[in-house]
Amino acid sequence: MGIGILGRAASPLALFFSQTVEGLPVCLSGYLLKSRSRFLVYPSAKRGAEELKRAYKNRGGQSPVGLVLKLDESSVDRPMGGWKGGFMQLTELKWTEVSKLSRDMPLVFPIAAVEQHGPHMPVFTDSLLLGEVVRRTSQSLHGRALFAPLLWLGNSHHHLDFPGTISASPRTYLDTLNDLAESFVPHGFRRFVYLNGHGGNIVPSQQATFELRQKYRSRSDLLLLSVSYWNTGNPNDADASFRQTEMAHACEWETSMMLRLRPELVGDYAVVAGVDSGRGFAPANRAWTTPDRTAFGHIGYPSAASAEKGEALFRVFAAGVAALLERVIAWDGKEWDA
Numbered sequence: 001m002g003i004g005i006l007g008r009a010a011s012p013l014a015l016f017f018s019q020t021v022e023g024l025p026v027c028l029s030g031y032l033l034k035s036r037s038r039f040l041v042y043p044s045a046k047r048g049a050e051e052l053k054r055a056y057k058n059r060g061g062q063s064p065v066g067l068v069l070k071l072d073e074s075s076v077d078r079p080m081g082g083w084k085g086g087f088m089q090l091t092e093l094k095w096t097e098v099s100k101l102s103r104d105m106p107l108v109f110p111i112a113a114v115e116q117h118g119p120h121m122p123v124f125t126d127s128l129l130l131g132e133v134v135r136r137t138s139q140s141l142h143g144r145a146l147f148a149p150l151l152w153l154g155n156s157h158h159h160l161d162f163p164g165t166i167s168a169s170p171r172t173y174l175d176t177l178n179d180l181a182e183s184f185v186p187h188g189f190r191r192f193v194y195l196n197g198h199g200g201n202i203v204p205s206q207q208a209t210f211e212l213r214q215k216y217r218s219r220s221d222l223l224l225l226s227v228s229y230w231n232t233g234n235p236n237d238a239d240a241s242f243r244q245t246e247m248a249h250a251c252e253w254e255t256s257m258m259l260r261l262r263p264e265l266v267g268d269y270a271v272v273a274g275v276d277s278g279r280g281f282a283p284a285n286r287a288w289t290t291p292d293r294t295a296f297g298h299i300g301y302p303s304a305a306s307a308e309k310g311e312a313l314f315r316v317f318a319a320g321v322a323a324l325l326e327r328v329i330a331w332d333g334k335e336w337d338a
């Protein structure tokens, strides 16, 4: 089981408990309570100790393992390092805390971009949207995945005709992605997820995982994944009113999410003429620069956007990413399928 969480100095009660949870090696300074299918970890010393005492009392002094207890984040009194409302952030951990983490804890690298997003949206769109997907996703994970800081520099050379775009060359970017995981492999971490929020990063992130796998080909315990958040769920299942059936660029979907997240940054999207994604030379993949396909930088139908659609999109994608990470957490460390 992939339990990996740490907190501030634990009370003797919590330590005693964590050492005796069904004999599992979970001697962590958090507060572990098992629900039907997983352990919940209380993020604060005080709150966790109170819940444990109550659980012991209610069970007549017996172990509270098996009790279903709710994690009430709103009542958290003192967040532990790296924890923000269920969000385990690498940036807030000390190296000594990282060193105590379970090596089965998924490490998530959110990768996005700074690039033009049509005449109506800011260049930080992809990073803002992925950041929100990560924030929402982390709420349901209760600290069981560790999130690296979002990498805003992406592979955006196809957008360089539009000022404001910042791009790493494809090979530079590929090396960078490799190095993200390479920073953790020597310390024993083995479950890596590149969580992508930008189309130009798809191929490099897939290539990075491919190269890492070949480099460590004798290892059978490595899990190397790349996924774009918009592929984790189908918004059209949740709301049939979408005009688009897939992600485009500065489009109905992205504009909707920005209207939900940062409406003050969205320009007059209602007058922006739609640009069809087109068929190109499908099924062949035709290489392109943005001016090949659009004069103003967007592809899709921004005028069909709404904040309500944006909320629906965020919900579908956050749930989809969370479901994937649950599979990563539940992986037995050996099987191909999960």
Ligand SMILES: [Zn+2]
Pocket (backbone or CB within 6 Å): 117, 125, 126, 197, 198, 249, 250, 254
């Ligand atoms: Zn975008």
